[in-house]
Amino acid sequence: MITNPVYPTTGTGSSSSTGATSGSSTDPAAAQDRFLKLLVAQLNNQDPMNPMDNAQMTSQMAQINTVVGINSLNDTMEKMSSQFTAMQVLQGTSMIGRTVLAEGNTLGTPVEKISTAAFDLSGTAADVKVNITTASGTVVDTVTLGALDAGRHYFAWDSSKYTGDVSSLRFQVAAANGAAKVASTSLSPNLVVATSTTDGALTLELENGESMAYNKVKAVF
DSSP, rough: OOOOOOOOOOOOOGGGGOOOOOOHHHHHHHHHHHHHHHHHHHHHOTTTTSOOOHHHHHHHHHHHHHHHHHHHHHHHHHHHHHHHHHHHHHHHHGGGGGGEEEEEEEEOOOOOTTTEEEEEEEEOOEEEEEEEOOOOEEEEEEEEEEOOOOOEEEEEEEEETTTOOGGGGGEEEEEETTTOOOEEEEEEEEEEEEEEEEEEEEEEEEEEEEEEEEEGEEEEE
16 A cells, blocks of 8 residues: 655655756745645555645645745845836936035035035024135135024135135034034035946935935935
8 A cells, every 4th residue: 555655845855856956956936846746746646545634735835835926026126126226327317417415515616716515503603604724724714604593504605816726625614602602514515427326326426526325415406
């Protein structure tokens, strides 16, 4: 009498799967095919007096289908991720030629000798000044802005009297209420000349040769 064979578990081999290559053993579709062949063989050779447990068979089929489904989902997500990255680059082209604000202390490229930049104040300040400095910190001019509320503020500086390289200049914001200093965040404007992606995230290529992640942008104009 033929004895009832042990029901195969997902991913295990038997005499009918001997000789399978290591590559096919990790292929969900190949694993499902081997599973179904084993299942059919067991059904054909089971003991009529002691048939296979239907609950066990259903459980095993659910397991193999789950594995195949998860792998199919992973493939779909990878394709969607690639498409999303391509869409990001395409949408990023609309940023080319635009000026973006991000944390930094460099001045914008002069337009008719006027350089601009911005800053965020953490609170109201009675006296705000912007010092224009060289890269080494030497003050070359000061822009007096007076009292300002909390929030974002822009300023312009006339560089017509400066004989050095304007592109190397920096700025420092000095804000205070009497003796108490008011914190500020300097924001530098930069022209976007190209876009790309880094690790799936949109990256902006700036006129000054630097790159910046899109999520660092504070404003676009």
